[in-house]
Amino acid sequence: MAAAVAVAPRKRAAPDGPCPAAAGGSIKKRPKYNFGSIYDYQKLEVLGKGSYGVVLRARHRRTGEEVAVKWVRATRGGDGDGLSAAFREAGCLAACRGAPSVLQIRDVVTDVATGDLFLVTELVKGQTLRDRINLLGRFPEPRAREAMRQLLDGAASVHATGTLHRDIKPENVLVGPGGALKICDFGMATPARPPYPEDPCSVGTLWYLSPEQLMGSRWYGTAVDVWALGCVMFELLAGEPLFVDIETEDDMLMEVLDLRYKIESHGVAAFKGLPPDLSEAGRDLVWFAVRRQGQEAHRGRSAQAPVVH
Structure with a gap:
């Protein structure tokens, strides 16, 4: 019989602040990046909801690779807190590239029409x-x-x-x-x-x-x-x-x-x-x-x- 386990209380939002780009690196002001486009990916299905947005299963149109995409709306909360958290998360994931037992980031893309941000990671099917x-x-x-x-x-x-x-x-x-x-x-x-x-x-x-x-x-x-x-x-x-x-x-x-x-x-x-x-x-x-x-x-x-x- 499956054990009945209560779901933990919801977590709080973290404050703004970047993560290091690499071990021992200094924190620098975030530059203006030329992000790729979300339209390079085909949406397949909704997987769930994360801290700051919807998580989708998608496929890269050129390579055919299936990925997970966290969709962060630019207007969430009206003060950009979702975007700040997404940039922080992307920086931390990038710093951990190649680390064992850590989700691997693939890309960060945007929708220029809405300003929404998308974190593209490996898809873990399970x-x-x-x-x-x-x-x-x-x-x-x-x-x-x-x-x-x-x-x-x-x-x-x-x-x-x-x-x-x-x-x-x-x-x-x-x-x-x-x-x-x-x-x-x-x-x-x-x-x-x-x-x-x-x-x-x-x-x-x-x-x-x-x-x-x-x-x-x-x-x-x-x-x-x-x-x-x-x-x-x-x-x-x-x-x-x-x-x-x-x-x-x-x-x-x-x-x-x-x-x-x-x-x-x-x-x-x-x-x-x-x-x-x-x-x-x-x-x-x-x-x-x-x-x-x-x-x-x-x-x-x-x-x-x-x-x-």
Whole structure:
């Protein structure tokens, strides 16, 4: 029987700001690009909705390649916030070209008549990791460990470009053929250059926010993604989110602090819902992300975990 999993609260919009074009590169004013045309692509079907627009399946008219296209309307919200987020997402995806387990960008095109922007990426034919958890429930440990190996590799590659994703969760992981995973939706991403000007709780998704974000710190680093990965690891093993039915940031902070206290007192036994036959290595992986995240939060640590076989 498929496990019933609640859908996480909606995420908040990220503030404006470009992502690095390459690791170690300086942030420069965005130049005026000569974008290609959306009319080079034939629309095939609507796949769904992302943070700032509709996602389509399309085909390049010349090459025949099928791609995914995120359509961002120039008039969304009336203040250009959608376009700013799309430019930021495109920059972050471009910085991560060639990275394992990260969705690959193909092109950025426009409709000159409307001013709408379109992000063209590879097409991953499959479900999201959220869909898989809802359908199958908890993953067997070997399968969960393989999934986490891919996600940790992907997050480490993102961090190596000087970028924070800030919204890692099952909904933002695509599952391709053979179980290949792709981290997607970089609409919340930002260069890893604290302090950050915005409210730290104004980005991301509530159930996956790190302790330092919930406590109001503007000096967080890559460890916020490590915390989210730990929440995903728990969810894969337990078949349900680590935190459920929480609607406010204050309540979420209390739950996180309570869990941290229980971890210090009881170790991995503090995690309710993990399989009783979970191996020591599997427990270490959850422990790595959730317990040690707080200890390393200000050191800029990346997603490097104990070896996942």
